[in-house]
Amino acid sequence: MDNDSGKAFDKRLFKRLLVHTRPYKATFYGVALAAILISGFAILTPLLLREIIDDAIKKSNEEKLLWLTLAMLAVLFAQVTCQLLFNYYANWLGESVIKDIRINLFKRMLGFRMKYFDNSALGVLVTRAVADMQRIGEIFSQGFFVIVADLLKMLVAATVMLVINWRLALIVFAILPIIGYATRLFQKAMKVAFIEVRSQVSNLNSFVQERITGMKIVQLFTREKIESEKFREINEKHQNAWLKTVWYNSIFFPIAEIVSSIGVGLIVWYGGLQNVSGLEEEEFGTIFAFILLIDMLFRPLRQIADKFNTLQMGMVAANRVFKILDTESNIPDVGTVEKAEMEGNIKFSQVRFGYLKDEEVLHGISFSVKTGETVAIVGATGAGKSTIINLLNRFYEINSGAILVDGIDIKDYRLASLRKHIAVVLQDVFLFADTIANNISLKDESVTIEMIEQAAKQIGVDEFISSLPGGYEYNVKERGTMLSSGQRQLIAFLRAYVSNPSILVLDEATSSVDTYSEQLIQRATEKITEGRTSIIIAHRLATIKKADKIIVMDAGNIVETGTHKELLKAGGYYSNLYEAQFMAEEVA
Known part of the structure; x- marks a missing residue:
């Protein structure tokens, strides 16, 4: 009581x-x-x-x-x-x-x-x-x-x-x-x-x-x-x-x-x-x-x-x-920096964080992502991959260290300005009980239906949307239950693409979709990551072979960094992960 x-x-x-x-x-x-x-x-x-x-x-x-x-x-x-x-x-x-x-x-x-x-x-x-x-x-x-x-x-x-x-x-x-x-x-x-x-x-x-x-x-x-x-x-x-x-x-x-x-x-x-x-x-x-x-x-x-x-x-x-x-639970929004455009340089410097006071999830991790670079983050469940995304968007405050975007601490940015330049596609896509068009634009009046249709054609999802009753005016009902998980992912990709972000984050975006949807998502991924800083959190290692850099995490620490070929050649943690997953798929 x-x-x-x-x-x-x-x-x-x-x-x-x-x-x-x-x-x-x-x-x-x-x-x-x-x-x-x-x-x-x-x-x-x-x-x-x-x-x-x-x-x-x-x-x-x-x-x-x-x-x-x-x-x-x-x-x-x-x-x-x-x-x-x-x-x-x-x-x-x-x-x-x-x-x-x-x-x-x-x-x-x-x-x-x-x-x-x-x-x-x-x-x-x-x-x-x-x-x-x-x-x-x-x-x-x-x-x-x-x-x-x-x-x-x-x-x-x-x-x-x-x-x-x-x-x-x-x-x-x-x-x-x-x-x-x-x-x-x-x-x-x-x-x-x-x-x-x-x-x-x-x-x-x-x-x-x-x-x-x-x-x-x-x-x-x-x-x-x-x-x-x-x-x-x-x-x-x-x-x-x-x-x-x-x-x-x-x-x-x-x-x-x-x-x-x-x-x-x-x-x-x-x-x-x-x-x-x-x-x-x-x-x-x-x-x-x-x-x-x-x-x-x-x-x-x-x-x-x-x-x-x-x-x-x-x-x-x-x-x-x-x-x-009266609850004081807001992220302090005292920053003054606002940018119309961002280059997309990201740097984590000795970042420590825990959801609970005495249980640290990230143990002083450091890495950087250059402008236009695609970086994949892989690791076992609970390694801290999604936590990195939460911290980049300032959903939580870090315990120590610093996170910089374009050389500026994210605490110095206006919160709305920071998040405006970051688009995230989550594994569990949330859609409102509304039309597809409104779920993509989120009722931003500056995003017209023509812009949405053009973007859909560019990333290859226009055909799928047009096949639905009412097309872009199709009501997906609460939480998007009228669509499959793959279709919801495609809507999320289009939503991210229309927002034209400087930084794109894909969090396990292909982990639970069918083969056909995965092919569409792969095409969409290649299109929307083109020319912008991208962070891909992946469970299926086969989807990140083309990444410029792969960061391998284990229990809140970065254990390896390199390209797909470099990491396989090193024969370490990533190589073992890839081999185990490849063998499991072969057996299946």
């Missing part, structure tokens, strides 16, 4: 939320005014009813009865109008605030370093950006303003009671502490219950998100029954968390209703007794007014307890969202 704020009303958090209402200051004050007017109009109704009964009906004053009735209708109409405006603009304000916060949250997450996402559950982040945001909006639409309006209504109702009949008021006030105490107990219990609810909602979202994403693995390894049982357990915890809140509501609201009814009964009994005994006559209008005023005093108290639940859930959600907004 998260360590959430335990306060029903956290002043620090609320002040922070109020900052986001500043652009909507007029609406904020308008809603506050509407809350005050609603309270005022609500109190006028029992007062007018008292006058109608005691001064108009009892005294048979038809003219006064007419005017008082019309006045009551006018008050009711004004009250309904204020309530309508209050409901609409309180919700409008809440939605406007969460729209702004959600934009800030998404922008914040866009700048987080990869390490943050490595350690964060996807479902939890989705919950923060969607469900928790709605809870924050409810602070304004169903929480704070409603509580303020109800408190005002209670204060005015209590004052009016004392003014019109202090004896009857004392009877009502005598039972008020009972419902007040019950409300306090209810609020404390619901605070704990709702923190548990939010925790279980996050767990459920994370589980469902992960299993849907990995559904192929679940089915391949016949894990349906096991995952179904896990889901049943998580769903049961989610259900029990919600049922706890239902149980507390089921106890509190009947108790509150009984106490309110007792108050009405005591007023009727005492007022009636005074009239029957002849001790002191209580006006019938006053008794009727008190019955309405009791409802205005006790019902808001019951509602406040319910709205405190909304307020607590909103505060818990706000606390969680602000934790993300």
Whole structure:
């Protein structure tokens, strides 16, 4: 469970939320005014009813009865109008605030370093950006303003009671502490219950998100029954968390209703007794007014307890969202160097790095890549090949050493400028649920469909795209599931080529494709690496024979460097790798 704020009303958090209402200051004050007017109009109704009964009906004053009735209708109409405006603009304000916060949250997450996402559950982040945001909006639409309006209504109702009949008021006030105490107990219990609810909602979202994403693995390894049982357990915890809140509501609201009814009964009994005994006559209008005023005093108290639940859930959600907004996990973008063009010279100098604090992955590696040179990096799984690419793009910060591009430390570049000149084709290609054209251009308006088609023809993938229904307007669906892995790779190659990078990185780009796609990819590789600095991370050594230089890695160290022929001749690590792979392919 998260360590959430335990306060029903956290002043620090609320002040922070109020900052986001500043652009909507007029609406904020308008809603506050509407809350005050609603309270005022609500109190006028029992007062007018008292006058109608005691001064108009009892005294048979038809003219006064007419005017008082019309006045009551006018008050009711004004009250309904204020309530309508209050409901609409309180919700409008809440939605406007969460729209702004959600934009800030998404922008914040866009700048987080990869390490943050490595350690964060996807479902939890989705919950923060969607469900928790709605809870924050409810602070304004169903929480704070409603509580303020109800408190005002209670204060005015209590004052009016004392003014019109202090004896009857004392009877009502005598039972008020009972419902007040019950409300306090209810609020404390619901605070704990709702923190548990939010925790279980996050767990459920994370589980469902992960299993849907990995559904192929679940089915391949016949894990349906096991995952179904896990889901049943998580769903049961989610259900029990919600049922706890239902149980507390089921106890509190009947108790509150009984106490309110007792108050009405005591007023009727005492007022009636005074009239029957002849001790002191209580006006019938006053008794009727008190019955309405009791409802205005006790019902808001019951509602406040319910709205405190909304307020607590909103505060818990706000606390969680602000934790993300306050997270310092961005790559420092303090560089000032921006280049329209790069030569593509790369130099790693004694670079040390580890994803975890005490587990170093790269142990002081050094190498250089000259402008226009194609360098391949090979080695066993876990040797540190892909880590080099992550560091070149500044997805992670190195522990020591330096990485230079065109003789300038990459920390001195503006982050956007650095990444703009580097294009990466990954082994696991990610495509958005959009058209092929948009997946290639990434909706960059400077990249036209004509440019995309021309580039596709140049690297030999136009025929494949044109064969699809709708061609470049073909929707590949979520994560590109409508295409094969080879086809997704070709789209990634075209995306990289269209971006016209100074530095091209191919990370295991041909490791999981069919023979036909591999031939197309080989052609595409030759075309897009032509005349630009290229780094090729390869598992299949046969694909890198033409590389200008091959860097061989093992356990985070560079063990050999040279051309394909030089390394074979040396008879070292690379030669053994190549021989083992060649023999495996021959056997296959």
